[in-house]
Structures are given as structure tokens and as C-alpha cells.
Amino acid sequence: MLVSLTAILFAFIGIALGYGGIKLALLGGSLYYIITAAGFLLTAILLFTRRAAALWVYALIILGTLGWAFYEVGFDWWPLGSRGGIIVLLGLWLLLPPIRKALSPASREVAPTIEQARAGSASPLPLLGAIAAALIVAGISITKDPHNLDGSLPTEAVAATPDMGNTVPDGEWHQYGRTQYGQRYSPLTQITPENVASLQLAWQYQTGDVRQPQDVTETTYQVTPLKIEDTLYLCTPHNIAIALDADTGKEKWRYNPEVSANTQRQHQTCRGVTYWKDQSVAADQACYERVYLPTSDAHLIALDAKTGQICESFADKGVLDLTRGMKYNPSGYYYSTSPPTAMDGKIIVGGAVNDNFSTQEQSGVIRAFDILTGQLLWNWDSGNPDVTTPIADGEHYTTNSPNSWSVFSADENLGLIYIPLGNQVPDQLGMGRSEAVEKYSSSITALDVKTGQVRWVRQTVHHDLWDMDVPAQPVLLDITNKSGQVVPALVGPTKQGDIYVLDRRTGEAIIPVTEVAAPTGAIPEDFSAPTQPLSGLSFNPPPLTEANMWGATMFDQLACRIQFRSLRYEGRYTPPSLQGTIVYPGNFGVFNWGSVAVDPKRQVMFGMPTYLAFTSRLVPADQIPPKGEDEKASEQGLNRNDGAPYGVFMGPLLSPLGIPxxxxxxxxxxxxxxxxxxxxxxxxxxxxxxxxxxxIPLKLGVPGIGGPMITAGGVAFLGAAVDDYLRAYDLTTGKQLWQTRLPAGGQSTPMSYTGKDGKQYVLIVAGGHGSVGTKAGDYVMSYKLP
Incomplete structure (x- = not known):
């Protein structure tokens, strides 16, 4: 009975592999699955007939699989294991005595002749040898990591007193990236690689703002708090502003703007608030210090930093309406997710526009308002870039012009503000874009802070059809070149993995940028750029191949191979198609809003490159299901593009088991x-x-979204990964030094400060990320040495 059931199992596996293998072969894929299917079916027949040759045939299947797998991936354990794991386990099953004895002539009632015994004996040796070979290769591969790059960053201080941006006391954190340079670098030195493992929880606070059933999928907690004097300032996903005692976590005040829920909103988050001190009035006056709160219903609110009360002298009784000047204003389609920039007496604001909802959405205009009164001082609209004087009542900004939803950086000495720009929605459709839109889409653009006029622009993708908007705050530092010359630099991470290192005065490349040929063949109504820029510093991964397809088992790996061969893919920048296109690097980005951190003394960078392929498939408008069916307000599912000739289905390239x-x-x-x-x-x-x-905490290397932070003690801190940990790394080698379990996903960027006790604290907000599925929460976690 056991042998018969085993034979049925092998026959079923053979049929399944044969069916999938034929589909794969017809698409031009590997023939391995057809050959292996034949081996399984032959083994099943031999098992049904109680033939000892079944073990010989199966030994050949194992050896053939081993050779094929090694040819494709070498000593790389996880791809090897998924190819051969089930096959080796089934080999061990065949070695069970009840099966082996049933295949031996000695089990028959009539004693066999010597010749029959020799010919038909079910010797385990061939199968044992094949399994042993597979286990030896597996053992070797477990000890190797072909993806690891060992090395060290230089440790000497190139700049003894580096320019770190606007003046901030060492123990404080005044802007999202600590200063307007966005370096995410703390000059504190108490925590070092030698003692970081002793970090302990100092205090924990819960905001009370938890995810609600009516919230959109992309409800996330991404805030990096500010620390001014003895107070921390932060916001929550539903735009509640909170002030905490930095030493104890005790709440000082909170302000709730009571933003209503809106299911048309694509994102529900708040990355931070903005602090400003009014030097023109006495320190004891109300609103001498202010906190500016951006909201997801498109307002900017000025609060007294000491009390949390509204500063009614700003805008309309303390509240600035950011929808003014929009020709179209669909509810929930426009909001501010990132803290605005305060400099030169101005508050400078961008905004997020829902991706791929409609062709009639709000503008991506960048606006500068008087920081005290809320009066509009200039507006830069990338669809009408030359006219920056404030528009008059009744005039409108350009509909759907490229927007900036991320964080700006600024250089007060140069009088420049640096804008990471997205592209015009719909993201995958480039028809009808104006000359100005083509110029500024997916670029880093430097604006004069006094006038809003463009000083330079550096485009990172031409005619972007892949949602490769520049997602990250540009990082500013001075770099000393080989000749000893100090160059004011800008480091711009991108979704496609290129890192642009530019002279921030002019936008000229410090690390060379070249143009390389790109795939062509867009849909007939559109076109794709024949070349695309490539930075000399890039984390762009090698192109995918069928051998890169993976699965927990050989079955879902086969499904992934079929999917890979069914989609259009000619490398990075393969145009969108009706067939379906693989987008790699994907929409998630090699780098995203978390940006990178730099040490301005050592002039080194620490980052978290992430690799996750996506797919996009264009859908003619007349084939889009009725509204409300199979649509998502995120990067997974149907994006309708109302008013456009095509919608788009998009999402990660996943196996039937839901893994990459x-x-x-x-x-x-x-x-x-x-x-x-x-x-x-x-x-x-x-x-x-x-x-x-x-x-099981298997260290495969997982996706993440969030940012790193560096300390002058030589330690980098990072949460971000889709497991719920905060980790510390040796900045010099990248080796992990410490980790602590978080009560929720750590998809925010940590920061560091000094308390009244003279101790250095490391703080992270843990609240999870809806789209990547990490645990939701409302925690603020602060750590220090004992």
C-alpha cells in the first residue's frame, strides 16, 4: 500500500511538472522541468511494478537536478535549496525500509535465483550516493554568501570641522534630517561600536493614534521627531501634533486637527513637523517658537511650540489652505505627507498627488509663504516654470504637473533649496506631456529661495514611464577631492538605484554620469527615451534572468519562471505594455523617502538598498471594471487613470505563495x-x-522602507526592514552590532539627542506600514546606555 501511494504521489508530481514544463518550454524557458517530469513518471511506473530500478532512476533525477541547479546558481544556498529540497526529501522517503523491501525480489514468496537477486535487488547505494552528493553541495553552500561584499570605509576625519548645515546644538535635532542638509548625522559620541550592545530602553510612549478600520491601505507611521532644548515634537498618521519631555517621554501637549477619514486618499501618514523661532519678537510672547503641522486634508497649521495652541496670526486663524489655485480639487487627492522647509523667513511647501487616479488632479506646485503671516511669496510650477510671481485670484496652477511629496534640503549660504521631483500622472503614460514637464519630471531641481526661479536641474530619468520619481531628500555635504579642493556636494539617491553626486552650486556631476541605451517599443500612442542617464555610483542590480526566479518549492518556482517568460522584460526601463512588463528595480525603489545618511567628517555614506521587482500591465479604458472593483489606492492592484486611454494593473512580482x-x-x-x-x-x-x-529569524536580507541615521561614535542605526527590529551597525564595516525587538514595524528614520542627564539617546517611532504589512502600532521608543 505504501509503495502504491508513493507511486501515485510521484505520478501526480510528474504530471504537474510536465504541464508547467511544457508551458515554460513553449515560452522559450528551461527544459529541465519536462525532463524531470519524465523522470518522475518513469519512477512512478517502476514503483507501481515494484521494480528496483525506481531507485536508480530517482538517483539520476537528484544528480541531474543537482547539476542543473549548480549550473544556474552555484553555491548559493537559498536558490539551491528551493530547487532540490523536495526532491532530496522524496529521495530519503524512497530509502525507507518498507518501500525498499517491497522493491526487492527477496520480498517475494518464491525465492529468486542468484541472477534474479543480482538483477532486481533494491540496493540503496546509488540513491544514497546521489543524496550524499546533494547534501555535500548544500553543506558547502550554507557556509558561503556570494551576495556579501566585505570591506571597510576609511576611518580618518577628512574634515575636522565640517559644514553640517544651519547651526544646531550637538544634542538637538532641529529638522527632519537634523539640519537642512539632511545628513541624518548626529555629532554625539557616547555610543560606540564597543558599547552599543549595552543599549537599554529608557522610556516608551504610546500616542493613542492607532490604525482605524476605515483607513486606507497605505496608513503608515513614518515620523522622525524633532528635539529642541528639552522637548520632542512629532506628529501621528492622523496628523495629531504632540510634544514630549525628551528625558521621560511624558506628554506636554497635543493638538488634534480632527482630520476626517477619506478613502480616496492614497496615503495616510505624517513624516514630521517643522520648527521655527521668531527672532523678531520677545521670547515670552505667544508663538515666539512655532511648530508647523502638515495635514492629510491639505492644510498647514501653525502651533505655539510651548503650548500647542494655534497661532492665529498665521494665514486664516492659524490654518493655511493648500488647495488654493488648483483648477481641479477632487477630495482626498492632494495633501502634504512631509514636513515643509523653513528658511529665510519662508515656509516652503510641496505636496503629494494621488498616483494614477485621474488626469484631472491638483498641481505639483512648490510654494513659499511668509512664515509668520502665511502670505504667498512665490510659486514654482514645473508645468509653467519661468513665472514664479504669486498667481492672482481666479488663476490656476498647471493640472497634474510633477509634484514633490518627499523632503527638501537647503543651503542658506547659497540661497538654494533642492527639490526632489516626481513625474506627471498617469505615471506609465507619457502622451501629451509638455516640454516643461519633460524637462523637470523625475529630477533634482535647485530653486532660488528668494524668488523661486530655477538655478539648475538634473534629470534622473528621461520621459519617465515607470514611476521613478526622485523619492528621497537630497543630502548635502562638502567633499574633499583628490586635489584637496573642497567641493559643496549634493548626494541624491533614486528609486532606480543610481546615486547622483553633484556640485550643489551648479548641478554638475562630481561622479560622472553617462547616457546608456535603453529598451524601446512603447505603445503606439507613446514613445520611450532611446537613452537613460547612469551614475558612476549605482546600486542598480544586474538584469533579471529566468534563473533568478525563486520559490519556496520547485512548484512555485516553476510558476514564477512561467510568469517571467510571459511578461515583457528587456532590462531596466522596459516600457509599459498591454502584455505586462517587469519593472526592475521596482516601484518600491532601491532607495525611497528614507534616503541615505552621511558622515560629513569621514565623507562616507550608509544606506539600505532594496530590490523588489514589480509588474505593470496597461488596460484599455473600455476594459476597466466598474469603479469599486479590484482597485487599490496604492501600488498594488488596479490604478484607474480616469480620463486616460489606459489604466494599469501593478504590484510586486510574487509567487502563488505571495513571496517575491x-x-x-x-x-x-x-x-x-x-x-x-x-x-x-x-x-x-x-x-x-x-x-x-x-x-524563524532566517537572515535572507529582506525589503525595507525607512531611513538610516549615523552617529559620530561610528555607529549607524536603522529600523525599516519588514521584521520588527531596530538595529545598530558598525559604520566602518557594516557589521551588525546590536538589535532590539520593536512592538510594531519600525518604518521610520531614527534620531539621536542628549538628555538633561547628559546621556545620548537613540529614538525611533514604531507604528508599522500598511502596504508592506508590518505590525501597526503607536509607539515612541527611546534607548540609552545604562
Whole structure:
């Protein structure tokens, strides 16, 4: 009975592999599955007939699989294991005595002749040998990591007193990236690689703002708090502003604007508030210090930093309406997710526009308002870039012009503000874009802070059809070149993995940028750029191949291979199609809003490159289902593009089990010497503990979204990964030094400050991320040395 059931199982596997293998072969894929299917079916027949040759045939299947797998991936354990794991386990099953004895002539009632015994005896040796070979290769591969890059960053201080931006006391954190340079660098030195493992929880606070049933999928907690004197200032996903005592976490005040829920909103988050001190009035007056709160219903609110009361002298009784001047204003389609920039007596604001909802959405205009009164001082509209004088009542900004939803950086000495720009929606359709839109889409643009006029622009994608908007705050620092010359630099991370290192005065490349040929063949109504820029410093991954397809088992790997061969893919920038296109790097981005951190003394960079392929498939408008069916307000599912000739289905390239089709690792930590542009190290980051059905902390290297922070003590801190941990790394080598379990997903950027006790604190907000599925929460976690 056991042999018969085993034979049925082998026959079923053979049929399944044969069916999928034929589909794959007809698409031009590997013939391995057809050959292996034949081997399984032959083994099943031999098992049904109780023939000892079944073990010989199956031994050949194992050896053939081993050779094929090694040819495709070498000593890389996870791809090897998924190819051969089930096959080796079934080989061990065949070695069970009840099965082996049933295949031996000695089990018959009539004693066999010597010749029959020799010919038909079910010797385990061939199968044992094949399994042993597979286990030896597996053992070797477990000890190797072909994806790891070992190395070290230089440790010497190139600049003894580096320019870190506007003046901020060492123990404070005044802007989103600590200063307007966005370096995410703390000059504090108490925490070092030698003592970081002793970090302990100092205090924990819960905001009370938790995810609601009516919230959109992309409800996330991404805030980096500010620390001014003895107070922390933060906001919550539903735009509640809170002030905390930095030493104890005790709440000082809170302000709730009572923003109503809106299911048309694509994102529900708040990355931070903006602080400003009014030097023109006495320190004891109300609103001498202000906190500016952006809201998801498109308002900017001025609050007294000491009390949380509204500063009614600003705008309309303390509230600035950001929808003014929009020709179209559909509810929930426009809002501010990132803290505005305060400089030169101005509050400078961008805005997020819903991706791919409609062709009649709000403008992506950048506006500067008087920071005290809320009066509009200039507006820069990338669809009408030359006219920056404030528009008059009744005039409108350009509909759907490229927007900036991320964080700006600024150089007060140069009088420049640096804007990371997206593209015009619909993202995948480039028809009808104006000359100005073509110029500024997916670029880093420097504006004169006094007038809003463009000083320079550096485009990172031409005619963007892939949603490769510049997502990250540009980071500013001075770089000393080989000749000893100090160059004011800008480091701009991008979704496609290129990192642009530019002279921030002019936009000229410090690390060379070249133009390389790109795939062509867009839909007939559109076109694709024949070349695309490529930075000499890039984390752009090698193109995917069928051999890169992965699965927990050989069955879902086969499904991924079929999917890969069914989609259009000719490398990075393969145009969108009706057939369906693989977008790699994907919409999630190699780098996203978390940006990178730099050490301005050592002139090195620490970042978290992430690799996750996406797919996009254009759908003619007349084939789009009725509104409300199969649509998502995020990067997964149907994006309707109302008013456009096509909608788009998009999402990660996943197996039937819901895991990435491409082989791990999917996430790393990496260090770069910015003086040479060389990547010094790259290590797998994070585990599948919170991804897998069984919470085993296997370090595959997982995706993440969030940002890193560096301290002058030589330690980098990062949450971000889809397992719920805050980790510390040696900045020099990238080796992990410490980790602590968070009560929710840590998809925010940590910061550091000094308390009244003289101790250095490290703080992270843990609240989860709806789109990546991490645990939701409302926690503020602060750590210090004992």
C-alpha cells in the first residue's frame, strides 16, 4: 500500500511538472522541468511494478537536478535549496525500509535465483550516493554568501570641522534630517561600536493614534521627531501634533486637527513637523517658537511650540489652505505627507498627488509663504516654470504637473533649496506631456529661495514611464577631492538605484554620469527615451534572468519562471505594455523617502538598498471594471487613470505563495566612500521572522522602507526592514552590532539627542506600514546606555 501511494504521489508530481514544463518550454524557458517530469513518471511506473530500478532512476533525477541547479546558481544556498529540497526529501522517503523491501525480489514468496537477486535487488547505494552528493553541495553552500561584499570605509576625519548645515546644538535635532542638509548625522559620541550592545530602553510612549478600520491601505507611521532644548515634537498618521519631555517621554501637549477619514486618499501618514523661532519678537510672547503641522486634508497649521495652541496670526486663524489655485480639487487627492522647509523667513511647501487616479488632479506646485503671516511669496510650477510671481485670484496652477511629496534640503549660504521631483500622472503614460514637464519630471531641481526661479536641474530619468520619481531628500555635504579642493556636494539617491553626486552650486556631476541605451517599443500612442542617464555610483542590480526566479518549492518556482517568460522584460526601463512588463528595480525603489545618511567628517555614506521587482500591465479604458472593483489606492492592484486611454494593473512580482519571485536577498545595508564613489561593503539585512508563516529569524536580507541615521561614535542605526527590529551597525564595516525587538514595524528614520542627564539617546517611532504589512502600532521608543 505504501509503495502504491508513493507511486501515485510521484505520478501526480510528474504530471504537474510536465504541464508547467511544457508551458515554460513553449515560452522559450528551461527544459529541465519536462525532463524531470519524465523522470518522475518513469519512477512512478517502476514503483507501481515494484521494480528496483525506481531507485536508480530517482538517483539520476537528484544528480541531474543537482547539476542543473549548480549550473544556474552555484553555491548559493537559498536558490539551491528551493530547487532540490523536495526532491532530496522524496529521495530519503524512497530509502525507507518498507518501500525498499517491497522493491526487492527477496520480498517475494518464491525465492529468486542468484541472477534474479543480482538483477532486481533494491540496493540503496546509488540513491544514497546521489543524496550524499546533494547534501555535500548544500553543506558547502550554507557556509558561503556570494551576495556579501566585505570591506571597510576609511576611518580618518577628512574634515575636522565640517559644514553640517544651519547651526544646531550637538544634542538637538532641529529638522527632519537634523539640519537642512539632511545628513541624518548626529555629532554625539557616547555610543560606540564597543558599547552599543549595552543599549537599554529608557522610556516608551504610546500616542493613542492607532490604525482605524476605515483607513486606507497605505496608513503608515513614518515620523522622525524633532528635539529642541528639552522637548520632542512629532506628529501621528492622523496628523495629531504632540510634544514630549525628551528625558521621560511624558506628554506636554497635543493638538488634534480632527482630520476626517477619506478613502480616496492614497496615503495616510505624517513624516514630521517643522520648527521655527521668531527672532523678531520677545521670547515670552505667544508663538515666539512655532511648530508647523502638515495635514492629510491639505492644510498647514501653525502651533505655539510651548503650548500647542494655534497661532492665529498665521494665514486664516492659524490654518493655511493648500488647495488654493488648483483648477481641479477632487477630495482626498492632494495633501502634504512631509514636513515643509523653513528658511529665510519662508515656509516652503510641496505636496503629494494621488498616483494614477485621474488626469484631472491638483498641481505639483512648490510654494513659499511668509512664515509668520502665511502670505504667498512665490510659486514654482514645473508645468509653467519661468513665472514664479504669486498667481492672482481666479488663476490656476498647471493640472497634474510633477509634484514633490518627499523632503527638501537647503543651503542658506547659497540661497538654494533642492527639490526632489516626481513625474506627471498617469505615471506609465507619457502622451501629451509638455516640454516643461519633460524637462523637470523625475529630477533634482535647485530653486532660488528668494524668488523661486530655477538655478539648475538634473534629470534622473528621461520621459519617465515607470514611476521613478526622485523619492528621497537630497543630502548635502562638502567633499574633499583628490586635489584637496573642497567641493559643496549634493548626494541624491533614486528609486532606480543610481546615486547622483553633484556640485550643489551648479548641478554638475562630481561622479560622472553617462547616457546608456535603453529598451524601446512603447505603445503606439507613446514613445520611450532611446537613452537613460547612469551614475558612476549605482546600486542598480544586474538584469533579471529566468534563473533568478525563486520559490519556496520547485512548484512555485516553476510558476514564477512561467510568469517571467510571459511578461515583457528587456532590462531596466522596459516600457509599459498591454502584455505586462517587469519593472526592475521596482516601484518600491532601491532607495525611497528614507534616503541615505552621511558622515560629513569621514565623507562616507550608509544606506539600505532594496530590490523588489514589480509588474505593470496597461488596460484599455473600455476594459476597466466598474469603479469599486479590484482597485487599490496604492501600488498594488488596479490604478484607474480616469480620463486616460489606459489604466494599469501593478504590484510586486510574487509567487502563488505571495513571496517575491526573484531570489533573495531583497535588502542590504551598504557603505560608500563618497570621495572615490566606491562601494566598500554590502551585507544582507533583516530576517523573514515576520514574513514567514513560522516566525524563524532566517537572515535572507529582506525589503525595507525607512531611513538610516549615523552617529559620530561610528555607529549607524536603522529600523525599516519588514521584521520588527531596530538595529545598530558598525559604520566602518557594516557589521551588525546590536538589535532590539520593536512592538510594531519600525518604518521610520531614527534620531539621536542628549538628555538633561547628559546621556545620548537613540529614538525611533514604531507604528508599522500598511502596504508592506508590518505590525501597526503607536509607539515612541527611546534607548540609552545604562
Amino acid at each position: 519571485c526573484q531570489s533573495p536577498p531583497w535588502g542590504y545595508v551598504a557603505g560608500v566612500d563618497l570621495r572615490t564613489g566606491k562601494i566598500a561593503y554590502k551585507h544582507k539585512n533583516g530576517t523573514v521572522e515576520d514574513m514567514a508563516p513560522v516566525p
